[in-house]
Amino acid sequence: MSHHNGVRRPLAVVALLTVAATALAACSSGSDDGGSNAAAPATLTEPTSPVTITYAGAAYAADQIQPVLDAFHAKHPNITVKYEAEPFDDFNSVLAARLTSDKKSIDVYDVDMPRTEAYASRGYLADLTKTFPELKDDVDPASLKAATVDEKLVAMPYQTSTNILYYNKTLLDKAGIETPSADASARLTWEQVTADAKKAQSAGGAQYGLVFDQIDRYYQLEPLAISAGGSAGGNGDGNLTPAVTDAGWTKAFTWYGQLFADGVSPRGVKVADTPNLFAAGKVAYFVGGPWWGAQFTAEKKLDFGVAAFPEFEGGTASTPTGGWSLGLNPNDSKEKANAALIFMKFMGIDDGGYSQYLTSLTVPPSNNEGSAKFYESATFKDPRFAGVVPLMKYELENTATLRLQTVGYVEFEDTMTKAFDDIINGTDASQALKSASSDLVSAWAKYKK
Amino acid sequence: MHASRTFRITMTAVAVIVSLLFLAPVLWLVASTFRTATETFANSSPVGWSTLWPQHWTTVNLSSAIDNGFLRSLGNSIVVAGVTVVVGLAISAMAAYALAVIPFRGRSAVFTIVVLSFLVSFEAIAIPLSQSFSDWGLSNSLVALILPGLGNGLVVFTLRQFFLGVPPSLAEAAKLDGAGPFRTFWSVYLPLTKPALIGAGLILFLFQWQAYLWPLLIISHSSLDLAPVTISKAFGGFSTDYGRVFAETAILAVIPAGVLLALQRYFVTSVASTGSKE
Amino acid sequence: MAGSTIVWGLALRPDGPVNGVLDLFGLPAQPWFTSPHQVVLSMIILASWIGIGYWMMFLIAGLNDVPPVYYEAARLDGAGPIRQFFSVTIPMLRRPLLFVLVADTVSNFVLFAPVQILTDGGPNGKSDFLMFDIFHQSYELSNPYQASVELLFLLVLMIAIVAVQFRLLRTDDGEE
Numbered sequence: 034m035s036h037h038n039g040v041r042r043p044l045a046v047v048a049l050l051t052v053a054a055t056a057l058a059a060c061s062s063g064s065d066d067g068g069s070n071a072a073a074p075a076t077l078t079e080p081t082s083p084v085t086i087t088y089a090g091a092a093y094a095a096d097q098i099q100p101v102l103d104a105f106h107a108k109h110p111n112i113t114v115k116y117e118a119e120p121f122d123d124f125n126s127v128l129a130a131r132l133t134s135d136k137k138s139i140d141v142y143d144v145d146m147p148r149t150e151a152y153a154s155r156g157y158l159a160d161l162t163k164t165f166p167e168l169k170d171d172v173d174p175a176s177l178k179a180a181t182v183d184e185k186l187v188a189m190p191y192q193t194s195t196n197i198l199y200y201n202k203t204l205l206d207k208a209g210i211e212t213p214s215a216d217a218s219a220r221l222t223w224e225q226v227t228a229d230a231k232k233a234q235s236a237g238g239a240q241y242g243l244v245f246d247q248i249d250r251y252y253q254l255e256p257l258a259i260s261a262g263g264s265a266g267g268n269g270d271g272n273l274t275p276a277v278t279d280a281g282w283t284k285a286f287t288w289y290g291q292l293f294a295d296g297v298s299p300r301g302v303k304v305a306d307t308p309n310l311f312a313a314g315k316v317a318y319f320v321g322g323p324w325w326g327a328q329f330t331a332e333k334k335l336d337f338g339v340a341a342f343p344e345f346e347g348g349t350a351s352t353p354t355g356g357w358s359l360g361l362n363p364n365d366s367k368e369k370a371n372a373a374l375i376f377m378k379f380m381g382i383d384d385g386g387y388s389q390y391l392t393s394l395t396v397p398p399s400n401n402e403g404s405a406k407f408y409e410s411a412t413f414k415d416p417r418f419a420g421v422v423p424l425m426k427y428e429l430e431n432t433a434t435l436r437l438q439t440v441g442y443v444e445f446e447d448t449m450t451k452a453f454d455d456i457i458n459g460t461d462a463s464q465a466l467k468s469a470s471s472d473l474v475s476a477w478a479k480y481k482k
Numbered sequence: 483m484h485a486s487r488t489f490r491i492t493m494t495a496v497a498v499i500v501s502l503l504f505l506a507p508v509l510w511l512v513a514s515t516f517r518t519a520t521e522t523f524a525n526s527s528p529v530g531w532s533t534l535w536p537q538h539w540t541t542v543n544l545s546s547a548i549d550n551g552f553l554r555s556l557g558n559s560i561v562v563a564g565v566t567v568v569v570g571l572a573i574s575a576m577a578a579y580a581l582a583v584i585p586f587r588g589r590s591a592v593f594t595i596v597v598l599s600f601l602v603s604f605e606a607i608a609i610p611l612s613q614s615f616s617d618w619g620l621s622n623s624l625v626a627l628i629l630p631g632l633g634n635g636l637v638v639f640t641l642r643q644f645f646l647g648v649p650p651s652l653a654e655a656a657k658l659d660g661a662g663p664f665r666t667f668w669s670v671y672l673p674l675t676k677p678a679l680i681g682a683g684l685i686l687f688l689f690q691w692q693a694y695l696w697p698l699l700i701i702s703h704s705s706l707d708l709a710p711v712t713i714s715k716a717f718g719g720f721s722t723d724y725g726r727v728f729a730e731t732a733i734l735a736v737i738p739a740g741v742l743l744a745l746q747r748y749f750v751t752s753v754a755s756t757g758s759k760e
Numbered sequence: 761m762a763g764s765t766i767v768w769g770l771a772l773r774p775d776g777p778v779n780g781v782l783d784l785f786g787l788p789a790q791p792w793f794t795s796p797h798q799v800v801l802s803m804i805i806l807a808s809w810i811g812i813g814y815w816m817m818f819l820i821a822g823l824n825d826v827p828p829v830y831y832e833a834a835r836l837d838g839a840g841p842i843r844q845f846f847s848v849t850i851p852m853l854r855r856p857l858l859f860v861l862v863a864d865t866v867s868n869f870v871l872f873a874p875v876q877i878l879t880d881g882g883p884n885g886k887s888d889f890l891m892f893d894i895f896h897q898s899y900e901l902s903n904p905y906q907a908s909v910e911l912l913f914l915l916v917l918m919i920a921i922v923a924v925q926f927r928l929l930r931t932d933d934g935e936e
Contacts, residue, residue, distance in 0.1 A: 087702070089702070094550075094715065095704060096549070096550070117702050117703070117704060118704065118715050119698075119715075120698070120711075120714040120715055120717055121717060122714075122717065123695075123698055123714070125899075125900065126609075126695075126698070126699070126899045126900070127698060127699065129609070129899070129902065130609050130612050130613070130699040131699075131702070138616070138621070138702055139702075155902075240775070299773075299774065299775055300774050300791065300794040301772070301773040301774045301775075301776075301791070301792065301793055301794040302773060303769070305717055305722040305724070306523070306724075306770075308722075309519055309520060309522075309523040309724060310523060312520045312523075313520045313521075313523045313524035314524070315523075315524065332520060443900070443901065443902070444901055447896075447900060447901065450880065451880060451881065451882055451885075454879075454880060454882045454883060455882055455883050455884050457794070458791075458794045458795065458796070458882065458883040458884075459794075459795075459883070460796075460883065460884055476901070486841070489841065504809065504812075504813065507764070507767045507768065507771060507809075510767070510771070510777065511767055533777055533780070597862070597922065598919070600863075600866060601866055601915055601918045601919065601922070602911075602915065603870035603891060605870075605872070605891075605894075605895055606894060606898075606907075606911050609898070609899075636863050639859055639862070639863065640818060640856075640859045640863070643855040643856055643858060643859045644821070644822070644825075644855070644856065646855055647822075647825055647855050647856075675821075677817075677820065677821030677824055678818070678821045678822075678856075680817070680821070681817045681818045681821055684814070684817065688814075727766070731766065731767070735764075
């Protein structure tokens with residue numbers, strides 16, 4: 034082989050350049066192709082021949098949503114909806130690959146509410162304003178706001194959310210702590226909860242005092258900053274100026290970091306693990322969505338109760354909200370778009386929307402009529418859930434705080450998750466927030482032209 | 483003699499401890515398959531027998547996995563990985579044979595390209611490649627899942643290394659007996675490098691067995707989902723069925739382990755069969 | 761890979777079984793993935809656990825090809841087990857060793873699934889490895905151009921290292 038040595042080096046260089054060029058071309062062709070937001074029609078017509086549309090979703094598992102799809106097919110026999118469940122964490126990658134590559138592979142898909150603007154600016158969403166002009170009569174105002182970009186309706190909101198404070202009654206009783214009331218007017222302060230949580234650990238045998246379900250997610254942590262007097266995280270033109278270093282943010286996350294430093298909350302636990310800790314009876318206070326109710330009520334030995342999402346002393350009450358909308362692929366053919374819109378109308382409007390067909394319902398629908406039925410759900414009849422229905426109604430009407438509405442939300446959420454993780458792991462809060470702020474300045478630079 | 487026996491006992495003890503360390507997470511996974519997720523989390527600390535031994539045996543995790551179509555996606559994984567191993571090994575072994583044994587112009591350049599090919603990680607090209615695949619009308623098919631796994635630079639590389647280790651005298655002897663290049667390949671090189679072929683097959687197998695991103699991008703019918711994708715779908719927006727994740731992960735881990743155990747004898751007998759070399 | 765990662769992520773949790781074992785021996789609990797000082801070590805443990813059994817297979821396959829007569833000759837010359845290892849095993853294992861060295865290096869350079877699943881590059885960006893950042897930039901943040909530049913750097917780095925490895929284990933006849 035040694036006689037080949039003379040040519041080996043140049044050949045290697047050529048090969049290297051070829052590979053590098055391929056990689057470069059490969060990576061860059063994944064970019065978006067600009068916004069071509071087609072408008073949906075003003076009138077819908079029932080199809081006379083069979084149409085099949087594809088619905089890509091991340092909110093519900095296939096078996097959960099199937100009864101809804103069956104009910105839809107019974108009402109609209111010519112339209113079949115094929116549901117593709119996608120993993121929640123990879124949903125954005127899937128959309129990026131499917132909506133730009135095979136333009137006809139998805140007709141309608143789930144839109145995580147705070148990402149609406151980002152999707153609209155990438156040209157993923159058709160304009161629905163003409164099709165659903167009277168939507169404000171049917172859905173709650175926060176959901177409608179989340180589905181609107183530049184005064185255009187770009188998505189059909191179908192589900193929203195709220196959070197409550199669960200407590201383990203057994204652990205509290207053991208520590209001699211008075212069980213909190215489910216009344217919104219008796220809202221606890223975080224200071225009080227922290228003190229009681231520590232007491233539950235020392236005197237009640239709780240492994241952890243207080244655990245947040247969405248331990249490092251802006252969704253559940255934003256209300257902490259708001260309650261301490263902070264901003265939503267961004268302001269200025271298009272909400273593209275970071276505002277995560279004000280006094281409210283610093284106060285809220287210094288407190289949050291201290292929970293982990295003191296061992297009141299566990300380090301190294303992922304979002305999906307936290308409810309299991311509460312279900313296993315190891316946690317005194319658990320901040321989470323009502324959707325964990327089904328899992329918790331199934332644990333016969335778990336004696337729990339619910340109270341309002343706390344606030345900071347001298348601060349304002351603020352609770353997480355937001356959920357999912359449906360988006361229409363703007364490149365859809367007329368026939369499919371028509372069928373997809375009939376389906377979206379069924380999900381969000383008709384007779385109170387999709388929620389009535391679900392077997393176990395744990396998240397409030399956006400539709401006003403539908404949410405009335407939601408509160409009748411069997412899960413909430415469990416005695417341990419006493420008082421939860423008026424509480425959720427109150428929070429959605431009065432304290433629900435939407436996440437930051439900005440075209441740069443994807444980068445924002447990503448940066449904040451990292452900052453929260455660092456704070457959880459012991460980085461000083463003001464330092465972590467400061468570095469998040471400068472990361473955001475560079476990440477958002479591309480949107481500020 | 484005495485020193486050598488102490489040495490041997492020490493080494494055996496180290497080997498046993500190391501293999502126990504390697505086995506413990508697997509045992510924990512298997513134990514977690516047969517208990518509820520709540521029990522798994524309740525017994526994670528402090529460590530005791532209950533960490534590795536379920537208190538209340540249950541098969542709900544397995545039935546939940548089956549109800550969610552795990553068997554079907556496991557079947558898909560087996561078909562895709564199986565075809566990839568057979569076809570991929572055939573292609574790679576022939577390429578490696580050419581690179582190791584047959585002299586031709588530009589051989590080292592071809593080898594350089596083979597090495598470079600596995601320096602570019604598959605994830606870096608997956609999105610644009612998936613767009614090409616759907617342009618070619620290949621999305622949502624087993625072919626689309628199998629194709630990217632067939633050509634594997636690592637496999638060509640390892641087989642070439644082992645083919646180079648086969649004494650040329652054996653090939654010459656075969657040639658004197660009138661064997662052509664293919665015959666030499668088939669009856670001299672392949673039988674002498676069985677352990678390497680198993681290792682190469684494992685590379686091909688695991689590429690498909692763990693494939694996640696590619697099937698996610700190229701497959702949209704859940705009937706064609708591979709097992710790892712089905713597992714990740716247990717992490718929903720509003721609930722995570724951890725028990726199901728444990729059960730499915732355990733099944734996914736046990737199958738290749740079983741195949742390797744069955745093939746283990748080749749690693750042992752190979753010494754005897756190749757002892758006569760040189 | 762993902763399976764092992766999830767298992768190890770749970771095992772190395774501050775309240776997880778590994779710290780439980782440390783506790784049995786009276787050792788203090790370690791923060792593992794949650795500490796900026798230990799996250800790289802924890803990743804190394806994880807990647808090694810995934811890698812050791814796998815790459816060992818190729819070395820065992822190579823070991824089987826070492827003719828026993830060499831060991832007998834070495835023993836007759838009075839070589840002990842350690843001397844035999846360095847004078848017979850390592851030289852005879854050179855080709856499989858080169859493969860394992862190169863392949864293991866490359867596969868860990870492009871390793872990102874454990875980072876993505878467990879730490880997301882943190883704490884304090886200490887596990888923000890190059891391949892993870894490439895993946896993150898192109899799949900999560902839609903920054904394909906930045907990802908391409910980083911990929912080029914990674915490629916050049918790997919080519920340099922792999923070239924050195926080829927040189928180190930080159931045989932006398934010029935054949936790798």
